[in-house]
Amino acid sequence: MNLLVIEDDDSIAKLIASGLRDYGHDATTAATGETALARLRDHRFDAVVLDRMLPGMDGIDVLRHIRRGVGNPPVLVLSAMGETDHRIEGIEAGADDYLVKPFDMMELNARLNAIVRRANRTNHVDRIEIGSIGINIAQHKVFRRGRPLHLNRKEFGLLIELMQHCDRTVTRRMLLERVWGYTFEPGTTIIESNMSRLRAKLTQDGEADPIETVRGSGYVLHRDRA
Amino acid sequence: MIVANAAIFRRIAPGTSGLRGIVILFGLALALALMALGSLAFVVTEGRLNQAVNHSLFKRERKLLKPTPDGDRPTLAMVRSRIEGREDGRTISQIGHRLIDPGGRQIAGTVVELIGSRAVPGPVLFKEVHGHHLRHGRALTVRLSDGSRLDIVAESELIENMGKIIWPMFLAMAVVATVGGIAASLGLSRVIAARLSTTRRTADAIVAGNLKSRVPVDSLDGMFADQARSFNGMLDRIEALMLQTRQISTDIAHDLRTPITRLRATLEAAACADRPAAETRELVDRALAECDGVLSIFAALLRLAEVEAGQRRAGLKLIALDALVEDVVESMEPVIEDAGMRLKRGQIDRAMVLACPDLLHQLLVNLLENAARHAGDGTAVTVSVSRAEAIGRAFLRVADSGPGIAAIDRDKVRRRFVRLDRSRARPGNGLGLALVDAIAELHGGSVALDDNHPGLIVDVYLPLAAAGRDAATGPRRLTPAAVAASA
Numbered sequence: 001m002n003l004l005v006i007e008d009d010d011s012i013a014k015l016i017a018s019g020l021r022d023y024g025h026d027a028t029t030a031a032t033g034e035t036a037l038a039r040l041r042d043h044r045f046d047a048v049v050l051d052r053m054l055p056g057m058d059g060i061d062v063l064r065h066i067r068r069g070v071g072n073p074p075v076l077v078l079s080a081m082g083e084t085d086h087r088i089e090g091i092e093a094g095a096d097d098y099l100v101k102p103f104d105m106m107e108l109n110a111r112l113n114a115i116v117r118r119a120n121r122t123n124h125v126d127r128i129e130i131g132s133i134g135i136n137i138a139q140h141k142v143f144r145r146g147r148p149l150h151l152n153r154k155e156f157g158l159l160i161e162l163m164q165h166c167d168r169t170v171t172r173r174m175l176l177e178r179v180w181g182y183t184f185e186p187g188t189t190i191i192e193s194n195m196s197r198l199r200a201k202l203t204q205d206g207e208a209d210p211i212e213t214v215r216g217s218g219y220v221l222h223r224d225r226a
Numbered sequence: 227m228i229v230a231n232a233a234i235f236r237r238i239a240p241g242t243s244g245l246r247g248i249v250i251l252f253g254l255a256l257a258l259a260l261m262a263l264g265s266l267a268f269v270v271t272e273g274r275l276n277q278a279v280n281h282s283l284f285k286r287e288r289k290l291l292k293p294t295p296d297g298d299r300p301t302l303a304m305v306r307s308r309i310e311g312r313e314d315g316r317t318i319s320q321i322g323h324r325l326i327d328p329g330g331r332q333i334a335g336t337v338v339e340l341i342g343s344r345a346v347p348g349p350v351l352f353k354e355v356h357g358h359h360l361r362h363g364r365a366l367t368v369r370l371s372d373g374s375r376l377d378i379v380a381e382s383e384l385i386e387n388m389g390k391i392i393w394p395m396f397l398a399m400a401v402v403a404t405v406g407g408i409a410a411s412l413g414l415s416r417v418i419a420a421r422l423s424t425t426r427r428t429a430d431a432i433v434a435g436n437l438k439s440r441v442p443v444d445s446l447d448g449m450f451a452d453q454a455r456s457f458n459g460m461l462d463r464i465e466a467l468m469l470q471t472r473q474i475s476t477d478i479a480h481d482l483r484t485p486i487t488r489l490r491a492t493l494e495a496a497a498c499a500d501r502p503a504a505e506t507r508e509l510v511d512r513a514l515a516e517c518d519g520v521l522s523i524f525a526a527l528l529r530l531a532e533v534e535a536g537q538r539r540a541g542l543k544l545i546a547l548d549a550l551v552e553d554v555v556e557s558m559e560p561v562i563e564d565a566g567m568r569l570k571r572g573q574i575d576r577a578m579v580l581a582c583p584d585l586l587h588q589l590l591v592n593l594l595e596n597a598a599r600h601a602g603d604g605t606a607v608t609v610s611v612s613r614a615e616a617i618g619r620a621f622l623r624v625a626d627s628g629p630g631i632a633a634i635d636r637d638k639v640r641r642r643f644v645r646l647d648r649s650r651a652r653p654g655n656g657l658g659l660a661l662v663d664a665i666a667e668l669h670g671g672s673v674a675l676d677d678n679h680p681g682l683i684v685d686v687y688l689p690l691a692a693a694g695r696d697a698a699t700g701p702r703r704l705t706p707a708a709v710a711a712s713a
Contacts, residue, residue, distance in 0.1 A: 082525070082528060083528075083532050083537065084532070084537070084538065084541075084584070085537060102521060104514075152556055153553075153556065154556060154557050180557065180587075181583075181584070182584065182587060182588070182591075183584055184525075184529060184584070184588045185522065185525060186588075186592075186595060187522070187592075187595050187654060187655075187658070188561050188595045188598055188599070189561055189564060190557055190558065190561055190591070192564075193560035193561040193563070193564045194557060194560050194561075196560065196564075197560045215511075216511065216514070216515075
């Protein structure tokens with residue numbers, strides 16, 4: 001992916017850019033909102049990583065300009081401010097995702113993949129089929145090899161998230177936000193415990209486990225194991 | 227030097243100088259009021275006395291001009307003899323007469339000269355036969371039908387004398403009142419200044435750094451004692467808050483030192499050059515986990531600060547507590563099972579509350595996480611929701627059958643960073659219950675810890691939303707206030 005990183009702190013900008021290159025992306029940096037808008041006029045970017053606090057033109061203002069401009073790439077806002085008010089302000093200004101500092105590169109990469117994929121997905125899907133797993137979102141039904149599985153709401157939500165981002169890492173923080181809607185991080189194994197129930201149900205008849213735990217950060221659902 | 231001395235004096239005896247002007251004004255006001263009162267008393271008394279004199283003049287007139295038994299008017303000679311009959315009692319009656327016949331000759335009475343007399347009683351000057359000068363009096367003049375004239379004169383010496391006595395007396399009283407008033411005010415101002423100075427000395431001591439200083443209440447009385455008690459109460463609160471702030475900073479420093487020390491040691495080990503790559507990798511992973519631990523303490527502290535600042539109060543929504551509880555129970559059931567415990571649903575009644583769903587989720591997740599960490603293998607935790615209609619509260623209960631918390635520790639565990647000895651080895655940052663407390667408080671609720679014999683009961687009381695009370699009995703009606711608040 002071709003990414004634009006708007007961050008005024010030079011060392012953080014370099015760390016983010018090099019981290020994203022490690023994941024195989026092209027990353028360009030811009031230290032101010034004005035430079036960033038100029039780069040956006042001249043080049044096409046798949047997504048933008050935007051620091052909220054910028055000198056001069058504020059991150060939220062930059063976001064509003066991006067939303068009015070051509071191309072209109074998906075934007076992930078980075079912020080040191082985690083309070084709900086700030087989060088809401090960012091989302092309302094048109095951010096596709098909001099990530100509170102500090103974060104790790106795996107998290108940033110997973111979220112960028114997710115927002116780009118979501119931006120490219122044109123129509124709303126009601127059914128997803130990956131390998132032997134079929135899911136009907138509207139009817140809340142899941143099948144493996146044509147046999148129905150009884151998942152509760154959380155297990156169902158986890159499976160949808162993993163299938164929508166299949167072959168990509170979905171982080172714990174993303175799952176907490178999307179499946180639970182929590183802005184806080186519980187201290188216990190809420191994700192792990194629920195995930196283990198989902199995996200048990202997916203493999204109850206001796207099928208292969210399509211889900212892999214990515215150490216320290218999240219989970220991947222592999223198409224070839226599904 | 228003199229200026230400095232004056233400043234020192236003012237510092238020692240402040241307030242009294244400011245009161246001096248007020249004291250003099252007060253004394254003057256008192257004197258003026260007394261003068262006004264005296265004048266009023268004089269005018270009223272004089273009027274009354276004049277009336278009394280007038281009355282005796284008319285009475286004498288009626289007696290002198292009393293008709294004969296036949297009903298005829300008395301003749302001049304009869305009037306004359308009546309006057310002469312009265313003149314004997316002159317010294318008693320203090321009323322004199324003058325009868326002048328139509329020819330202008332005085333034929334009876336002791337009054338020889340009369341100035342200013344008219345047909346109605348009024349002030350006059352008169353002289354009697356043996357008198358040497360004109361005197362003040364009141365007189366009444368009657369024209370008889372034959373052209374003769376009768377004057378009746380009363381002395382008004384009493385009134386005159388009263389005037390002479392009363393004015394100096396009032397003046398003396400005014401002087402005494404002014405001096406007395408000033409003296410009393412000065413005394414009062416000194417008493418007030420003395421009372422205030424105890425408060426001031428305490429305030430000065432606190433400014434100087436002695437936070438333990440308090441106003442001595444025993445030496446004070448009435449409103450001064452009340453004021454001193456309020457002041458001391460305020461100082462207690464400020465001191466407690468300062469101690470709390472100091473304690474929190476110390477606690478944060480202490481709680482972070484341990485993981486940061488471990489982090490440093492881990493990084494130091496990882497930096498060792500001749501270590502196999504796999505081992506280094508493991509050390510780096512451990513260092514990252516330590517960092518995450520530190521960051522989670524910060525996240526919890528920031529969250530606590532956010533909740534305590536009450537920022538979320540604006541975004542409260544009308545939500546069904548029972549549905550929220552079902553949702554959390556569904557999520558936490560596997561966590562509790564993985565901890566070797568059972569999660570049971572108790573009675574779950576419908577209860578509507580005005581709340582921030584995210585925070586209430588966190589509250590319940592925190593309570594269940596606490597149970598999962600501390601209750602122990604083989605125990606059970608029960609969640610229930612009920613309504614206490616009488617006090618307008620919904621109450622959410624999380625009760626476990628673990629070891630519980632001793633009564634003396636129950637208040638302690640709600641404070642930040644407090645972890646009981648037996649739980650120190652387990653994960654957690656000691657902020658969970660402090661956050662539960664803060665979240666309940668933000669919603670206008672409260673938290674109570676109790677004994678489950680065995681185990682711990684945590685009761686969270688939340689105000690029932692108006693619609694919640696209706697929901698139990700009939701179709702749900704939203705009050706305008708609830709709708710506005712949830713919008």
